[in-house]
Amino acid sequence: MKKVYICSPCRGDYENNIQRAKEYSRAAAMKGCIPVAPHVYLTQFMDDNVPGERELALRMGRELVLMCAELWAFRLDHPSAGMAAEIEVAKQAGIPVVNGFEAISRIEGPGEEPDEAKQSTGSVTLHLPALGPTAGPQPEIHIELDGGIILDLAERLRAAPGAHFDIGPGGDGHGE
Missing domain, CATH: 3.40.50.450 (Rossmann fold)
Incomplete structure (x- = not known):
């Protein structure tokens, strides 16, 4: 180290x-x-x-x-x-x-050795309101993303500003 x-x-x-x-x-x-x-x-x-x-x-x-x-x-x-x-x-x-x-x-670029600490980057939990057909309070949707996904996405966006990336179900993670 x-x-x-x-x-x-x-x-x-x-x-x-x-x-x-x-x-x-x-x-x-x-x-x-x-x-x-x-x-x-x-x-x-x-x-x-x-x-x-x-x-x-x-x-x-x-x-x-x-x-x-x-x-x-x-x-x-x-x-x-x-x-x-x-x-x-x-x-x-x-x-x-x-x-x-x-x-x-600093976020390491492609081909660089990752920091040892990155092996356990933690996670991010998104709290989103559920959209339903009825009016009134809706339950929240909780989505937990591995920190590695966030770092990878940040690197992709830095390399291709303005690109669109799908990372959810059905999305292959590749930009458009």
């Missing part, structure tokens, strides 16, 4: 920034990567408000960058000072710096 460094702001809106880093880490894990997110765990025992501890944590983070295959930067267009230092370390070491939001939303 590929190790990716989660590079995102810590200072400022401290609690929310840590929560966002947890969410970015989860998204990376769901893409089949091992997220390395220092301010998710270093903040458990280091105090960012103590200058010496903050500098030590920043140094640890820069060392951890060197252990990763990629650096995923969230807020790449406006990095914090700490992020900028981590990005510079990655660039100097030849480690690719990737826009984190693009990395977590």
Whole structure:
């Protein structure tokens, strides 16, 4: 599994920034990567408000960058000072710096190896009103779709915008 460094702001809106880093880490894990997110765990025992501890944590983070295959930067267009230092370390070491939001939303194209996490993509349940001959409340129809179908459909629509695809009973899944 590929190790990716989660590079995102810590200072400022401290609690929310840590929560966002947890969410970015989860998204990376769901893409089949091992997220390395220092301010998710270093903040458990280091105090960012103590200058010496903050500098030590920043140094640890820069060392951890060197252990990763990629650096995923969230807020790449406006990095914090700490992020900028981590990005510079990655660039100097030849480690690719990737826009984190693009990395977590990327859908692999045909012929690419699927992420290990994609093997269990979950499902989507659609709740649709039943249309019947009588007026008044109708029971809902519940349709559960495997997440793989949703990802496949998204890829097909990206390749052929405006196409029509049938995926229900009688539909063969091919576009028109």
